[in-house]
Amino acid sequence: MNELYDKLILRIIFTLLLCFIIYLYKHAHSILYPSIRHQLLKRFYPSKNSPDTIHLFSRIIGIGIIYSNFYFDMSDGILIALFKLLLESGVVIILYLGSIYIIESIVLYNFEYSDEILRRKNYAYSLICFSHSVGLAYILKTVINVSHASIIMTFFLWLFAMVLIGFSSKTFPIISKLSFNRLLVQKNMAISLAYMGFIWGQCLIISSALDHQLEDIKWYSIQVILKILLSLIIIPIFRRGLIFIFRMHDDLPVRKEENKETTVSSEVELGYGIYEGSILFTSCFLTTVITGNIQYGNFYPLF
């Protein structure tokens, strides 16, 4: 019985410690995000500004996703376990906030948090921030899992993942017919949903590509690149397949201007954003099954 009490106390200690780490995480925001200091340091009223609530809770969900994969090894004693937890947490918090900062600098370079959320209450902007936070948390979770708590490997894999996600985020205008900046200024929710499906799909693909045994760095990098290339081949097939199976008709209004077709941005309905986002996300989800879950076994024997 003593052991059971002791285990329970230890679990409570770790819970409190995690709460303390989340408190540190909250204050770490003030270094990278001085503009949202008010949101973190003052009392927060969820009903006052809903886009701000989405923005804040995306960060909370994100850290929750990352910590869902943490392990506490007590075999070397409590002090070592606590030290490891604090060290890993410090690295994780820095990398997570750094990755959100980088991706928002790439994607939302024309927009400011204070303008879009505090003044304009732009839901589309907050949803895009939400998708960034959740997607990056998912990637970071995989990075930590693959690196086996090695700080050097965590850092290099994170850098690798950031390069991949940075490049992939730039492909949105190629994949989507929607004009990102114009629709975001107009607070159009269709763009946020389309982008959410797109970025979550990309995060899934990158995460799935990174998620395999890291033994040899050269072989690992080749495998990741090959998996991403394979995903790029498979995604269009699923996308076309889904559109064909469900008989979806692309009804985005277009206007002809000097032999060039442009979208009538103000007329983009929410449904179109849901269609684009869902098709992309589902295609990416199904692609991860094809790229990662086919075991050939001895179908192709190696000699």
Place this chain on the structure above:
Amino acid sequence: MNKISLYVLLILVYLGISKSFSPSEKKTPYLMSEKVFANYFKGDPLSVILMESFSTGLLIKTYHHKYKLVNAFTIPSIIIVRTSKEFWEKNLVNLGSSLFRRNERTALVSTIPMPPGSLYIGDPAYGTWEITDYGSKIWKFHRAYKNLPKTFEWGEFRPSLDFYQRMKIYQSNEKPYYGPNGEFGTNGLIRKENGMNENKKRIILPNIKVILKKFLWFPKWK
């Protein structure tokens, strides 16, 4: 059109990178036909015997040959190679035959399918002709090479002088030889006697019982 070309390019890049790093491409050599044997197989006296012939893959097959490399002075070794469909199909009837030989003295090479051990039969360095009780002559290897019949998987078969003479005629005419009574080759009597009469495909049959058991698995309640 641009999208299609980009997609094709993507597939080509993927295949190119995969090919450069594929373990099967690296580990299993590709020998297109008998023409490359002389360059690939080094050393003499050497006899390359086709042991097994199988293909892998679903729609686009990869064709494999399993060879036994027999050098009278060393332990025989086994090698698996990839080969072309034409060469693979051509040799479906040659299982157990020697597809390549290099003579140690003349360094001459031959790629005509011959019975295994044809390189050593009749060479006084490896054995002698012994007269049987019935007056016929049969080939017997010297003591040092007594394991060679086993290596060639001859079973009870011992080559006679008649066999040897016919073999030489076929060799000079550059025609495959399977023995006077069809002892060698895929459907040869020796392979039939040894229970290897078919060119069996490498199919590992799934154990239906095990698969069903997995589908119907339910944890215990204790």
